[in-house]
Amino acid sequence: MRTIGNVIWLVFGGVFIAIEYLVSSIVMMITIIGIPFGIQTLKLAMLALWPFGSEIREVPQSVGCLSIIMNILWFFVGGIWICLSHLGFGILFAITIIGLPFAKQHFKLASLALTPFGREVVDRR
Template sequence: MGCFMNFLWLIFGGILTAIEYLVASLLMMITIIGIPFGMQTLKLATLALWPFGKTVRSGERSGGCLYVLMNVLWIFLGGIWICLSHLVFGVILCITIIGIPFGLQHFKLAALALTPFGKDIVAD
C-alpha cells in the first residue's frame, strides 16, 4: 500500500516539491557557509520524494549546542515559511477524507522543515 501511496504522491506534486528542494539545496551549497543548510534541504528532498513508510526521529546528538544554534538560524532564514506552507497544504488536504493521508505527510514534512538539524529519516 505504501508503494501505491508514494506513486500517487509523486503524481500529485511530490516530484515538484522534491525538485524544488533539490534546486534550493544545490544553490545553498555554492558557498561554504551554505553547505550545512544545503544538506538539510537534501534531507527534505528525500522525504518529499518518498514520504510514506518513513519516520522522522531525533538523532542521538540532537540536543547539542551546535544543532540548537543551527536550528535557530534555519528558522529565521526561511524554515518558518517552509513549515507554514506544508501546514497550509496539510490542512487543505485534510478537509477531504481521501486527502487525509497526504495531509499527514505534509505535517511530517512541516515538522522536519521547522527544525531539520539533529533529525534522522528512518524507514518504518
C-alpha cells in the same frame, strides 16, 4: 499500500516539491557557509520524494548546542516559510477524507522543515 501512496504522492506534486528542495539545496551548497543548510534541504527532498513509509527520529548523539543554534538560524532564514507552506497544504488536504494520508505527510514535512538539525529520516520496516 505504502508504494501506492508514494506513487500517488509523486504524480500529484511530490516530484515538484522534491525538485524544488533539490534545486534550493544545490544553490545553498554553492557557498561554504550554506553547506550545512543544503544538507538539511537534501533531507527534506528525500522525504518529499518518498514520504510514505518513512519517519523522522531524533539523532541520539546530536551535537546539542550546535544543532540548537543552527535550528534557530534555519527558523529565521526560511524554515518558518517552508513549515507554513506545508501546514497550509496539510490543512487543504485534511478537508477531505481521501486527502487525510497526504495531509499527514505534509504535517510530517512541516515538522522536519521547522527544525531539521538533529533529526534524521529513516525507513519504517
